Amino acid sequence: MQKSFIIKRIIYAIFIFxxxxxxxxxxxxxxxxxxxxxxxxxxxxxxxxxxxIIKQVTREQYGFDVSTFKQYTNYVEGLLRFxxxxxxxxxxxxxxxxxAERLPWTLVLSVSNLVISLCIGLIFGTxxxxxxxxxxxxxxxxxxxxxxxxxxxxxxxxxxFYFGFELELFPAYTNPNMVSxxxxxxxxxxxxxxxxxxxxxxxxIGGIIGYSQRTRNSVIAVTNEDFVLTARAKGxxxxxxxxxxxxxxxxxxxxxxxxxxxxxxxxxxxxxxQIFNWNGMGTLFLEANNTxxxxxxxxxxxxxxxxxxxxxxxxxxxxxxxxxxxxxGEKR
Amino acid sequence: xxxxxxxxxxxFISLFLVGCSSNxxxxxxxxxxxxxxxxxxxxxxxxxxxxLSRDGIAPTISxxxxxxxxxxxxxxxTFVESIGKEWYYVSPEGDPILTTEGNIDYDELEAVYSGxxxxxxxxxxxxxxxxxxxxxxKLTVEDIYYTFDIGxxxxxxxxxxxxxxxxxxxxxxxxxxMTRQGIFTYDHGANERGYNITEEEKDTVMYLHVxxxxxxxxxxxxxxxxxPEHIWEPIVTVDNQLNSKEPTAETLYQYQHPxxxxxxxxxxxxxxxQVITLVRYDEYHLxxxxxxxxxxxxxxxxLFQEQNVAIYALLKGHIDILDSxxxxxxxxxxxxxxxxxxxxxxxxxxxxxxxxxxPATSEKNALRDLLGISDxxxxxALAINxxxxxxxxxxxxxxxxxxxxxxxxxxxFYNPDADILRxxxxxxxxxxxxxxxxxxxxKDHEGYRLLxxxxxxxxxxxxxxxxxVISRLQVQLQKIGIEVExxxxxxxxxxTYIFNSKFDMTLQGVIFSLENADIMYRAHFVTLSQSSNYxxxxxxxxxxKINEMRLSLNxxxxxxxxxxxxELIALNYYKIPLYTSNIISVARTDRYEGYIVVEGSxxxxxxxxxxxxxxxx
Numbered sequence: 001m002q003k004s005f006i007i008k009r010i011i012y013a014i015f016i017f018x019x020x021x022x023x024x025x026x027x028x029x030x031x032x033x034x035x036x037x038x039x040x041x042x043x044x045x046x047x048x049x050x051x052x053i054i055k056q057v058t059r060e061q062y063g064f065d066v067s068t069f070k071q072y073t074n075y076v077e078g079l080l081r082f083x084x085x086x087x088x089x090x091x092x093x094x095x096x097x098x099x100a101e102r103l104p105w106t107l108v109l110s111v112s113n114l115v116i117s118l119c120i121g122l123i124f125g126t127x128x129x130x131x132x133x134x135x136x137x138x139x140x141x142x143x144x145x146x147x148x149x150x151x152x153x154x155x156x157x158x159x160x161f162y163f164g165f166e167l168e169l170f171p172a173y174t175n176p177n178m179v180s181x182x183x184x185x186x187x188x189x190x191x192x193x194x195x196x197x198x199x200x201x202x203x204x205i206g207g208i209i210g211y212s213q214r215t216r217n218s219v220i221a222v223t224n225e226d227f228v229l230t231a232r233a234k235g236x237x238x239x240x241x242x243x244x245x246x247x248x249x250x251x252x253x254x255x256x257x258x259x260x261x262x263x264x265x266x267x268x269x270x271x272x273x274q275i276f277n278w279n280g281m282g283t284l285f286l287e288a289n290n291t292x293x294x295x296x297x298x299x300x301x302x303x304x305x306x307x308x309x310x311x312x313x314x315x316x317x318x319x320x321x322x323x324x325x326x327x328x329g330e331k332r
Numbered sequence: 333x334x335x336x337x338x339x340x341x342x343x344f345i346s347l348f349l350v351g352c353s354s355n356x357x358x359x360x361x362x363x364x365x366x367x368x369x370x371x372x373x374x375x376x377x378x379x380x381x382x383x384l385s386r387d388g389i390a391p392t393i394s395x396x397x398x399x400x401x402x403x404x405x406x407x408x409x410t411f412v413e414s415i416g417k418e419w420y421y422v423s424p425e426g427d428p429i430l431t432t433e434g435n436i437d438y439d440e441l442e443a444v445y446s447g448x449x450x451x452x453x454x455x456x457x458x459x460x461x462x463x464x465x466x467x468x469x470k471l472t473v474e475d476i477y478y479t480f481d482i483g484x485x486x487x488x489x490x491x492x493x494x495x496x497x498x499x500x501x502x503x504x505x506x507x508x509x510m511t512r513q514g515i516f517t518y519d520h521g522a523n524e525r526g527y528n529i530t531e532e533e534k535d536t537v538m539y540l541h542v543x544x545x546x547x548x549x550x551x552x553x554x555x556x557x558x559x560p561e562h563i564w565e566p567i568v569t570v571d572n573q574l575n576s577k578e579p580t581a582e583t584l585y586q587y588q589h590p591x592x593x594x595x596x597x598x599x600x601x602x603x604x605x606q607v608i609t610l611v612r613y614d615e616y617h618l619x620x621x622x623x624x625x626x627x628x629x630x631x632x633x634x635l636f637q638e639q640n641v642a643i644y645a646l647l648k649g650h651i652d653i654l655d656s657x658x659x660x661x662x663x664x665x666x667x668x669x670x671x672x673x674x675x676x677x678x679x680x681x682x683x684x685x686x687x688x689x690x691p692a693t694s695e696k697n698a699l700r701d702l703l704g705i706s707d708x709x710x711x712x713a714l715a716i717n718x719x720x721x722x723x724x725x726x727x728x729x730x731x732x733x734x735x736x737x738x739x740x741x742x743x744x745f746y747n748p749d750a751d752i753l754r755x756x757x758x759x760x761x762x763x764x765x766x767x768x769x770x771x772x773x774x775k776d777h778e779g780y781r782l783l784x785x786x787x788x789x790x791x792x793x794x795x796x797x798x799x800x801v802i803s804r805l806q807v808q809l810q811k812i813g814i815e816v817e818x819x820x821x822x823x824x825x826x827x828t829y830i831f832n833s834k835f836d837m838t839l840q841g842v843i844f845s846l847e848n849a850d851i852m853y854r855a856h857f858v859t860l861s862q863s864s865n866y867x868x869x870x871x872x873x874x875x876x877k878i879n880e881m882r883l884s885l886n887x888x889x890x891x892x893x894x895x896x897x898x899e900l901i902a903l904n905y906y907k908i909p910l911y912t913s914n915i916i917s918v919a920r921t922d923r924y925e926g927y928i929v930v931e932g933s934x935x936x937x938x939x940x941x942x943x944x945x946x947x948x949x
Contacts, residue, residue, distance in 0.1 A: 058492040090379035090390075091584050092577045157640060165644050172648075173641055176606035176634055274637040279375075279605060283637060287374035291387045 006317060013313045020305040021079065025072055028294050075298075084299035088291065095299035098284060105179065106280035108196055109272070110265040113203040118258060120204075121211020126247060128212060129219035140212050147209045153271040156202035160275060163198060170197045173277040199276045203269060207261075214257055218250040225249070252319075259315030266304050357650045358632075359923075365629040365946045367924060369936055370642045370651040375605050376635050379587035380598060382557040383483075383494055384575055389608070389633060392655075396610060396631075397466075397592035398557035401457065401476065404550070407742065409846040409891075411553055414618075415471065415593065418458040419553075422539070424450050426527045442885040445544060452502045452514070452541040453885075455549060456527075461536050463617045465560045466597045472535035473517045478561035480515050480540075480552070482574060489574040497555050500548035502541040508570060514541035545883055546890060547850030554847070560591050595619070595626045595941075608633040628924075628944050646918055647672070653919040655936035660727040660916055671922050673935065677915045678741060680932035682733050684907040685716070685792070685805070686840045690868040691833035698783060699790065700836065708771055709905035711764035713753055715812045716805065722911050725801045729916055733909035736898025738844050741931055745846060745891055750898035753909075764812045781813035791819035793829055793838035801839070801910060830866050838866060842907060849894060853878045857901065867906055874900040923947055 059065040066074075078085055084095035128140040164172025174195045182188045222228060223246055231245045270282030277283075281300065288296035359368040373388045382394035402411035402419070411419065420436055421429045423444050431437045445453060463471040480501060483494035487508030503514030516522035518534035527539045542548035567582055568574050576583065589600050595618070596610035603609050610631040619626060634651055636642035643662060646654050647669075666672045689704050702708050718732035734740065736750025753760070774782040781788045792802050802818040809816050821838065822828055829835045842864075844852055855864040858875045877900060881893035901907070917934035919927050925947055928939035 053486075053495065055492070057486060057490055057495060060490065086577060090377060090381055090384045091579055091587050157638075160641060161644060165648050172644070173636065174606075177604070179606070180604040275641060277606065277635060277637050277641070283374060286637070290374045 005320060009313055009316050013309050016309055017306065020309070021076070021302060022072075024298050024302050024305065025075055026068075028297060029068065079302075084302065085295040087288075087296045088293045089296075095296050098296065099281070099299060099303055102279060102281050102284045103266070105278065106266055106269060106273070106282065108192060109199050109203060109269050109278065109280065112196065112200045113207055113269075114258070114261060114265065116200065116204045117207025117211050118254075120208045122215050122254070124208065124212035125215025126219055126242070129216040129223065130242060132220060137216070140209070140216060144209050144213055147206050150205075152202055152206055153275060155205055156199065156272050156275045159198045159202055171195050172198075173275075174279070176277070179279050195276075196278075199269070199272050199278055202272050202275075211254065211257070214254055215250065218253050219246055222246050222250040256315060256319060259311060259318060262307070262311035262314070264308075265311075266307055357648075359650055359652070365627070367628045367631045367653065367944065368651040369631060369633045370636050370645055370654045370656070371633050372636050372639050372642050372654075372656040374637060376603075376608050376633065378603070378605060379584070380590040381574075381587045382559075382590070382592075383489075383491055384587075389655075393598070393608060393610070393633075394557055394590075394592075395594070396596045397590050397594045397598055398559075399592070399594050400554050400557055401459075402553040404554040404847045406845045406847055409745075409887075411549075413460075415459050415463060415476070415558055416457050416553070417460045417536075419549075420456055422454045422456045422527075424448060424454055426454070426456075426539070428456070436887070438885065438887045438889075445885055451544060453544055453548065454527075455540045455542055457538050457540065458533075459536050459538075460617050463593055464615050465562075465593050466591045466613060467560075467563075469560065469562050470535070471558075471560070471593050473538040474519060474535075475561045476538060476558055477515050477517050477520055478565060479556060479559045482559075482564070482568065483556065485510075487570050487573075488568050491575045494556070497551045499551075500543040500545075501552055502543065516540075544885070545850065546885060546887060547882060550847060550850070558593070560593075563591050593617075596631065599630075602632075606635045626941060627946070628941060643918075646920060649920065649922070651920075652924055653936045654917060655934055656917065657934060658916045658918055660729040660914075663727070663729070663916065666918060671920055673919045673921050673927050675915070675917045675919070675927065675929045675935035676729060677917075677929045677933060677935075678731060678739075678931045679912045679915050680739060680843050680845065681841050682737055682739075682843070682912045683801070683910040684737070684840050684842055685712075685910055686838050686866045686907050687712070687905070688833060688835050688837065688867045689906060690870060692868075695833035699788060702772065702783065702788070703790075703836065705771060706905060707767045709908075711767040711812055712809065712814065713905045713908045714760040714764040714767075715808055715814075716753075716908060716910065717757055717808050718754075718909065718911055720808070721801060721804055724804055726911060726913050729914040730911045731914070733912050734898070735902035735905075735909060737842060737901055737907065737909060738894075738898050739912070739931075742846065745894055747895040747898040750895075750902040752902050761811050768812055768814075775813055779810075779813055780815050787815060788813070789815040789817070790836035792816050793819050793821040793825060793835050795821060798839050805910075826862070831862050833868070835866075839910075840864070840866060840907065846894075850882045853897060854882065856907070857904075869904060869906050871900065871904060874904065921947075 056065065063071060063074075075085070082096070084099070086092040087095055087098060124140060128137045131137055160172045163169045171194065175191065178191055178195055182192065227249075228241060228245055231241045236244075266281050269278070269280060270285060272278070273280045273282035274286060281304075285297065285300045287293070288300060359366075362368075371389050375388070377385045377388065377390045377393075379385055380390065380393060380397065382390075382398050385391075385394065399415045401416040402414050404410075405412050421441050423429060429437050429440045429444060441453075457473075457476075459471075459473060459476070465471055480498055480503065482489045483491075483498040484501065484503050485505040485508065486495060487505065501514050502512055504510070504512045513521065516525050516527055516539040518529045518531075518537070522529045522537075522539055525539075529537045540549075540552065542552065563586055564574065567580070567586065572580055572583060579587070590598055595613055595616045597613045599609040599611050610633075612626055612629045616626065633655075634645075636645060639656065639658075642651075642654055642656065643658065643665065645651050647665070663674070666674050687703050687709055688700060689709065691700050713735070722728060722730040722732060732754065734746070734748075734751040735753045736747055738746050738750075740746050768781060772781045772783055772788060774785075776782055776787055792805065794802050799818050802816070806816050806818075816837070819835075825838070830838065842852075842856060844856075852864075857865055857869055857871070858878055859865055860868050860870070874897065877893055877897050881890055881897060884890045884893065915932065915934060917936070919935045921927075923946065924944050926940070926943040926945050927935050928937065928943050929935065930937045930939050
């Protein structure tokens with residue numbers, strides 16, 4: 001891999017980060033009324049002068065008492081110190097602290113979802129491709145059609161009502177003491193996975209079908225390649241042809257897809273978290289939005305954007321490692 | 333490779349399965365006197381500094397843990413005892429202004445203060461002498477002095493809310509130095525000022541100087557939750573303000589372990605971002621007032637982020653009450669359920685159609701000029717069929733509203749003469765068309781009226797959830813040849829459309845009550861800049877009446893003016909009433925009984941709490 005290629009991609013990622021950072025700062029402000037008027041409308045018989053004092057106090061409290069440009073430079077300065085600012089919540093907790101508290105819980109869902117979707121998707125997709133045109137393949141195609149019509153939140157509600165409330169196989173919503181009582185004991189870990197079962201299943205159904213389709217298409221494409229025909233002509237067993245030659249070569253687009261899905265790892269579960277009362281990043285963002293907690297909203301958005309930028313960078317670099325033609329193309 | 337993938341999958345599936353144990357829904361096996369309350373929201377707060385924690389369920393919790401001086405009864409227009417036992421106005425010399433029956437003598441008040449040079453009214457407050465904070469300390473008037481004093485002192489509390497709530501108190505600071513004293517206790521200069529407080533009364537009697545209007549006491553009495561001086565005074569300094577952006581560990585501890593004087597105490601050990609536990613405070617000073625006052629020993633608030641899930645949790649017995657309004661669409665779920673109590677309480681929130689009758693010069697156009705004509709607006713108001721809106725938009729769970737915009741339930745203050753839009757619909761349509769024929773007689777082939785050859789067409793700003801009502805208005809106004817259509821108002825409509833007059837009509841919810849009359853009437857009908865007066869009404873007669881009402885020291889006259897104001901509001905055809913939606917909420921009856929339906933509240937309300945009893949067995 002060319003050094004210049006890597007440096008270019010990193011510089012490009014840094015540039016994108018600053019664009020995102022700037023938009024992240026200004027876009028929320030486009031919709032913000034003067035917080036002073038929003039939080040404290042004129043009361044009682046106060047004079048205009050008294051009301052101005054109150055508005056000024058509120059602006060100071062929320063950091064709106066300096067020019068927008070100054071606010072922006074303060075924000076960038078803070079970021080250079082890895083300070084995402086303080087939330088408007090009582091006690092003004094650090095945004096980074098709030099994110100750190102919620103991130104692991106979202107990762108439980110999203111990483112489990114990714115692993116399950118990928119593993120089962122690879123199995124289904126390979127089987128469907130290998131049995132192309134037979135019932136396994138038809139089943140996958142039909143499931144794909146159905147999954148498009150059933151969004152994850154709808155599946156989540158159905159699972160919550162049927163498997164949670166009616167059959168009571170899994171918790172219909174998260175045990176409210178799960179987070180506060182978590183102590184890394186085996187019992188606590190079991191409780192987490194028990195409570196996570198329905199959210200993960202809700203999220204995974206679409207993922208499984210998606211990866212299955214990708215795998216199927218990729219495997220079929222590779223199956224028609226000359227080297228696979230050669231392998232077969234050499235008299236290799238079905239398993240060797242499938243695993244040693246076909247599947248390995250079919251993995252490239254799957255790896256790309258996995259990389260791309262990393263960017264949605266944090267923010268992809270907002271509604272699922274809401275349905276199951278799961279205390280993760282998605283619900284943190286909703287809380288910030290509901291309470292006009294702009295520093296928290298900006299912090300979460302920036303964090304998610306940074307993850308997406310990093311994920312894209314990793315995918316690009318990995319892709320060029322796996323497929324040297326990409327680097328060659330850059331060189332030309 | 334396939335084996336490895338399958339193994340990994342099996343590991344994950346196993347993790348779920350090993351987790352499988354019985355589901356634990358605490359309420360089912362709970363034989364104690366614990367009420368499980370479902371609350372729909374994003375999260376629960378973990379800090380309960382009552383002035384600062386204002387989001388979500390925080391005000392509910394604060395109002396149960398802390399007390400105000402008095403509470404306001406909107407039906408009678410009187411203050412009910414809480415920390416305060418009694419209050420009345422006194423003359424500047426400290427003489428009570430009371431009738432022989434012991435009520436406030438408003439005629440005398442007006443006589444004493446109208447001719448007085450003083451710029452304030454003097455209020456005497458006597459508090460209960462048996463109130464103790466949750467940590468056992470006695471509550472005295474010094475706590476109230478501390479609360480009001482710090483609320484006005486932005487060197488110690490740089491908090492806009494408290495400054496706003498105490499705006500009517502004539503007690504102020506400049507850079508931490510008191511510039512005017514308006515709170516007087518035994519220890520803070522009452523006797524020196526001429527207000528006689530004896531040694532025996534020193535913990536229970538105080539005087540306030542408030543602005544010279546009757547409404548000046550409202551937020552002081554019924555909004556500000558009283559803080560314990562012994563907790564906050566040692567902590568709060570100029571360098572560590574009450575609402576510091578970087579609170580010390582001790583301040584944070586106090587936020588999270590509130591010491592109040594209300595009927596319930598917070599149990600921090602059993603509270604987190606998803607559950608809040610309150611335990612009954614057995615020394616609560618008002619506990620003996622009623623037979624069943626606060627019989628519930630423990631209240632557990634459980635968070636649900638999704639309302640459908642919360643409703644099912646109630647149906648399945650995971651909670652006793654859902655403290656949330658339920659859409660009338662759900663009512664059929666509770667049919668034939670004898671274990672569910674459905675509260676269909678009258679609402680106090682009136683939906684109105686606001687007409688932009690006086691746009692800023694830059695936003696004027698020929699169509700909006702029509703909206704400035706009173707008869708044109710009357711025609712629109714006459715064509716609106718409130719009964720139909722209640723039936724179709726609210727599935728019958730609502731009420732029609734007077735054009736005077738005050739609830740009929742406020743029987744002493746409601747003015748039936750302001751109810752000028754409720755007569756036979758056919759007659760109304762006839763009159764509306766006749767009015768419009770005189771203004772815009774031409775019509776197109778579809779029956780819509782024309783102005784300079786163009787169809788008269790307006791947009792109504794609304795949220796996606798309000799499309800239903802706007803669609804129905806579209807049908808109703810078609811009968812008078814006026815076309816309206818929905819326009820999404822977006823996330824910041826005040827800035828985008830309303831404060832700069834870029835709209836024809838919009839929907840606006842209004843609540844007018846005796847408690848908020850001083851503030852709301854001025855905001856909705858007088859103030860022009862960036863206020864709730866979206867259509868910038870300028871009616872000098874109405875403005876003068878509202879100002880007179882606010883400044884009157886004679887309560888009886890104030891109420892007379894309120895009745896006149898209703899008529900003037902109705903005659904402007906500016907905020908046209910559409911409906912008041914009921915507040916539907918639900919509770920289970922298998923563990924508790926004695927739910928009380930209260931106007932404007934869900935079934936989880938103070939009256940219910942006073943009346944609830946655990947069902948035996």
